[in-house]
Amino acid sequence: MIPARRERRREWLALVPALLVLLVLFIYPLYGILSRSVYKGGGYTLDAYRQVFRVPVYLTVMALTFRTAAVVTLLCLALGYPLAYVLARVRPRLARLLLIVVVLPFFTSLIVRTYAWMVLLGRNGLVNQWLVALGLADKPLPLLYNQAGVLIGMTYILLPFMVLTLFSVMRGIDPALVRAAHSLGASRFQAFRRVFLPLSLPGIAAGALLVFILSLGFFITPALMGGPSDVMIAMLIEREVEITLNWSFASALAVILLALTLAGFALYSRVAGFERLFEGRG
Amino acid sequence: MSPGAEVRLEGLSKSYGPVVAVRDVSVTIGPGSFFTLLGPSGSGKTTTLMMIAGFVHPTRGEIFVDGRPVAGLPPQKRDLGMVFQSYAVFPHLTVFENIAFPLRVRQVAAAELRRRVGEALELVRLQGYDRRLPRQLSGGEQQRVALARALVFRPRVPLMDEPLGALDKKLRAHMQLELKHLQRQLHVTVVYVTHDQEEALTMSDRVAVMRGGGLEQVGAPAELYEAPANRFVADFLGESNFLDGTVVGPASGSRYRVRTAGGLELQGVGAAPLAAGQAVTAAIRPEKLAPAEAPPAEGNVAKGVVEELIYAGDATRYRVTLGPDGTVSMRIPNRLGTRPYAIGEPVTLGWDPAETRLFPRDVP
Numbered sequence: 225m226i227p228a229r230r231e232r233r234r235e236w237l238a239l240v241p242a243l244l245v246l247l248v249l250f251i252y253p254l255y256g257i258l259s260r261s262v263y264k265g266g267g268y269t270l271d272a273y274r275q276v277f278r279v280p281v282y283l284t285v286m287a288l289t290f291r292t293a294a295v296v297t298l299l300c301l302a303l304g305y306p307l308a309y310v311l312a313r314v315r316p317r318l319a320r321l322l323l324i325v326v327v328l329p330f331f332t333s334l335i336v337r338t339y340a341w342m343v344l345l346g347r348n349g350l351v352n353q354w355l356v357a358l359g360l361a362d363k364p365l366p367l368l369y370n371q372a373g374v375l376i377g378m379t380y381i382l383l384p385f386m387v388l389t390l391f392s393v394m395r396g397i398d399p400a401l402v403r404a405a406h407s408l409g410a411s412r413f414q415a416f417r418r419v420f421l422p423l424s425l426p427g428i429a430a431g432a433l434l435v436f437i438l439s440l441g442f443f444i445t446p447a448l449m450g451g452p453s454d455v456m457i458a459m460l461i462e463r464e465v466e467i468t469l470n471w472s473f474a475s476a477l478a479v480i481l482l483a484l485t486l487a488g489f490a491l492y493s494r495v496a497g498f499e500r501l502f503e504g505r506g
Numbered sequence: 507m508s509p510g511a512e513v514r515l516e517g518l519s520k521s522y523g524p525v526v527a528v529r530d531v532s533v534t535i536g537p538g539s540f541f542t543l544l545g546p547s548g549s550g551k552t553t554t555l556m557m558i559a560g561f562v563h564p565t566r567g568e569i570f571v572d573g574r575p576v577a578g579l580p581p582q583k584r585d586l587g588m589v590f591q592s593y594a595v596f597p598h599l600t601v602f603e604n605i606a607f608p609l610r611v612r613q614v615a616a617a618e619l620r621r622r623v624g625e626a627l628e629l630v631r632l633q634g635y636d637r638r639l640p641r642q643l644s645g646g647e648q649q650r651v652a653l654a655r656a657l658v659f660r661p662r663v664p665l666m667d668e669p670l671g672a673l674d675k676k677l678r679a680h681m682q683l684e685l686k687h688l689q690r691q692l693h694v695t696v697v698y699v700t701h702d703q704e705e706a707l708t709m710s711d712r713v714a715v716m717r718g719g720g721l722e723q724v725g726a727p728a729e730l731y732e733a734p735a736n737r738f739v740a741d742f743l744g745e746s747n748f749l750d751g752t753v754v755g756p757a758s759g760s761r762y763r764v765r766t767a768g769g770l771e772l773q774g775v776g777a778a779p780l781a782a783g784q785a786v787t788a789a790i791r792p793e794k795l796a797p798a799e800a801p802p803a804e805g806n807v808a809k810g811v812v813e814e815l816i817y818a819g820d821a822t823r824y825r826v827t828l829g830p831d832g833t834v835s836m837r838i839p840n841r842l843g844t845r846p847y848a849i850g851e852p853v854t855l856g857w858d859p860a861e862t863r864l865f866p867r868d869v870p
Contacts, residue, residue, distance in 0.1 A: 398592065400590050400594040403561055403590075403594070405596075407588035407665075408587065408611065409659060418611070419596055
């Protein structure tokens with residue numbers, strides 16, 4: 225089948241521009257980072273990597289990054305699951321409208337949204353004014369330039385990713401299954417726990433991994449809304465590049481972050497592949 | 507297992523805004539009987555079933571199960587059990603856990619649960635399948651899991667919404683027999699929904715024919731087939747030839763003499779009292795017509811010409827044109843020595859007035 229093969233070769237041609245862009249703007253710089261992380265002063269060395277694992281402060285930053293990502297993931301799940309559940313159960317027209325509301329924040333820049341939160345959460349911001357006015361707090365709460373600020377900001381920004389992932393899985397759950405559970409005597413809670421929740425697990429796993437991976441590399445929000453001690457890996461890299469000018473060390477950190485993220489993605493694609501498990505319904 | 511309950515529907519109605527889906531349905535379903543709601547799509551049969559199940563709230567009317575009103579109860583408190591057209595087998599649970607589901611939510615003890623699931627597996631002949639997942643099963647096997655699951659908790663009234671609709675013809679016929687057999691064995695009351703008139707006739711003790719949200723006729727299959735109450739039922743169940751005419755006058759009993767538009771003199775049984783001069787439609791089943799070698803002294807006779815014949819294995823179907831009265835269909839079983847008629851051959855048809863139904867006809 226020579227014509228078919230030629231056809232396929234032509235299809236490959238369509239990829240050339242994209243591959244060129246990737247090569248010049250992504251692969252080549254990546255190679256630069258990799259080589260810089262192991263090349264210093266005219267020779268190859270793993271000093272930069274050794275430093276990351278030897279100096280406690282860097283391990284602390286990594287632990288904090290992971291912890292922040294984990295807490296943000298849990299918060300997104302806690303807020304996103306009920307929202308996605310409602311989206312999946314309402315009439316399609318209403319669901320479409322609500323989905324637009326969910327993705328609406330994507331239409332504004334991340335920085336603008338982060339600054340908006342800073343205005344809201346500041347000492348004399350709207351949130352504190354309300355809290356004091358409603359008597360929920362005696363004096364303004366510290367919601368900005370600390371861990372709370374980082375968590376609020378990141379959760380807000382990553383929530384749509386969780387909701388959309390959960391929604392796509394939940395929408396695929398046949399409503400007849402929940403009805404069948406009721407007809408067999410299951411209460412609302414039993415039908416949810418024994419039927420809906422297990423069937424939505426692939427969505428939970430995929431959504432959680434996605435949010436977790438995205439959290440690992442967050443920079444702007446923690447940099448603007450966090451305090452001096454809320455340093456995440458991405459901020460550390462920026463500091464090494466801009467202030468310390470230790471590019472080889474910054475490169476080593478970047479490579480570690482990339483490796484962790486890739487490992488997360490590998491896990492993600494395996495978990496997301498789980499969904500196929502449930503598709504074979506007759 | 508526990509015998510079935512009596513289900514009574516009283517003035518059951520459902521409207522969606524201005525659209526009436528079910529209109530004033532009243533019927534009593536005897537305990538332990540196989541009851542079928544039959545009708546074309548949009549006739550309200552599924553909505554009626556969903557109201558019995560509790561997934562749809564009636565706009566008016568009440569549902570009694572063994573005399574107890576249940577219209578206000580949620581589905582899980584009605585203890586009815588339901589088999590869906592899409593099977594709705596839980597894809598994440600094994601066959602065993604699917605069937606165990608109703609027992610688990612009722613907190614049945616482990617030993618008792620194992621025993622009853624085992625019994626149910628045996629009932630639907632799926633022993634040895636307990637550890638499989640639904641996606642490893644064929645459609646018929648999944649349907650049997652759904653069936654076992656709906657029966658394992660011994661509901662008083664299993665409800666079934668076109669449960670065999672997705673199966674191929676042969677498997678469907680096999681499952682029909684199995685279902686009927688199961689229902690007899692368990693003495694449960696089954697409320698069954700189908701649009702397949704053959705399925706309704708073969709399985710049911712009683713059938714309710716629905717159209718446009720209302721009941722057209724309720725009765726045993728033979729009653730509906732032999733004595734349909736109106737033209738819709740005569741047409742929907744099986745096949746009928748229709749001849750339009752006018753009542754000439756009464757004959758003996760509930761019989762009337764009719765003259766067709768084409769000038770044929772017939773006698774038939776009125777589905778309702780008729781008056782002379784009233785416009786009627788006469789309905790005759792194709793298998794009730796037979797060629798009369800010598801014109802019978804009594805009974806209806808019509809002369810025609812064979813226009814078309816279709817050989818169908820067990821029988822031959824003839825299209826016979828009666829001139830101005832149009833064309834009728836005649837079905838003759840193929841027996842050894844049955845003489846086939848040729849196209850264009852004149853034939854005299856004879857049939858019994860008792861097998862001719864007369865329905866009042868609205869004149870436009």
